Amino acid sequence: MSQHVSLTRFLIEEERADHINADLRLLIEVVARACKTISVAVGKGALGGILGDAGTGNIQGEAQKKLDVIANEVLLEANAWGGHLAACASEEMDDPYPIPDAFPRGNFLLLFDPLDGSSNIDVNVSIGTIFSVLKCPGDVQCVDTQAFLQPGSSQVAAGYCVYGPATTLILTVGHGTHQFTLDREQGSFVLTQRDMRIPEETQEFAINMSNKRHWEAPMQAYIDDLLIGKEGPRGKNFNMRWIASMVADVHRILTRGGVFIYPWDKKDPNKPGKLRLMYEANPMSFLVEQAGGASTNGRSRIMDIPPTELHQRVPVFLGSKKEVEAVTDYHRKADQA
Numbered sequence: 001m002s003q004h005v006s007l008t009r010f011l012i013e014e015e016r017a018d019h020i021n022a023d024l025r026l027l028i029e030v031v032a033r034a035c036k037t038i039s040v041a042v043g044k045g046a047l048g049g050i051l052g053d054a055g056t057g058n059i060q061g062e063a064q065k066k067l068d069v070i071a072n073e074v075l076l077e078a079n080a081w082g083g084h085l086a087a088c089a090s091e092e093m094d095d096p097y098p099i100p101d102a103f104p105r106g107n108f109l110l111l112f113d114p115l116d117g118s119s120n121i122d123v124n125v126s127i128g129t130i131f132s133v134l135k136c137p138g139d140v141q142c143v144d145t146q147a148f149l150q151p152g153s154s155q156v157a158a159g160y161c162v163y164g165p166a167t168t169l170i171l172t173v174g175h176g177t178h179q180f181t182l183d184r185e186q187g188s189f190v191l192t193q194r195d196m197r198i199p200e201e202t203q204e205f206a207i208n209m210s211n212k213r214h215w216e217a218p219m220q221a222y223i224d225d226l227l228i229g230k231e232g233p234r235g236k237n238f239n240m241r242w243i244a245s246m247v248a249d250v251h252r253i254l255t256r257g258g259v260f261i262y263p264w265d266k267k268d269p270n271k272p273g274k275l276r277l278m279y280e281a282n283p284m285s286f287l288v289e290q291a292g293g294a295s296t297n298g299r300s301r302i303m304d305i306p307p308t309e310l311h312q313r314v315p316v317f318l319g320s321k322k323e324v325e326a327v328t329d330y331h332r333k334a335d336q337a
Helices: 007-016 022-048 066-080 118-123 209-214 217-231 246-256 277-290 321-336
Strands: 053-057 063-065 085-090 108-116 127-135 157-163 167-172 177-183 188-193 204-206 259-262 294-296 316-319
Touching (some): 007 022, 022 066, 022 108, 022 157, 022 177, 063 066, 063 118, 066 085, 066 108, 118 127, 127 246, 127 277, 157 246, 209 217, 246 259, 246 277, 246 316, 259 321, 277 294, 294 321, 316 321
Parallel strands (some): 204 259
Antiparallel strands (some): 053 063, 108 127, 177 188, 259 316
16 A cells, blocks of 8 residues: 555665666655754744744845755755765755765755745745756766756656645656655655646636736736636636745645746846746656646746756746646747737
């Protein structure tokens, strides 16, 4: 029975099937252990003294929460000595973090958003950790930013951990998307859903409607057609859900379908989007595509985008395949008009 399959056993089975090698298996286990540590800190809330601002900012100029900093340190420390990585890159740090010379190095690169949705920390809404794994393309002793600038299609593993009523790990190594739930009594992740599938069609969308006046015309037209409902061109009624925590919104879509959209807007026209390609869009796109969904930037597949910088931003449209195709078609037709 799948409920008795631990993450470790699952990864060993994947290794035996030649889907991953031993180093990648061990790397994923290290990341999972770090997520368990972060889960404990999140669970303590105000009792742990981890709420509120840290008084610092990240490279994007955003105020960091105390738990942002703690989660980042947990992931760096956990992965520094394992011998599976050449370097890490974090949304919270300007530059890549090479594995210290005192420790052995492997041939993988790890990128992570240590605490996605951190604006929700203080109000006890589900937040999470997102991670992506790439192969190091060159000398593991000399890793620079360029080594990380690989398209999402080059990922060998990706996942996220949601810290909510239950702590849930969602993982892909390129052979389906699978869900593990933390058994708090045993202290281990247990497989609770193998081969998650996103329904191709949906009547649910997730978007920050307060930004509508700042969107491009095709984005406004798409949402207007959804809101007309059954009497409109889409011929069905839609519901809106918006948590403002990407891991929570995407987790809902992986569980029951829907479409998550964070489009470009003209509030800051110099920014090509809100979400980070390397830390959020690529790993989530990998997970969603492996579950039968789709992911674009409104015009083209996200995982085909060649990265030009470590903290690059993109618009994101992901979820149920036919709905992502529909909203992408609105943008493509507008471009051709």
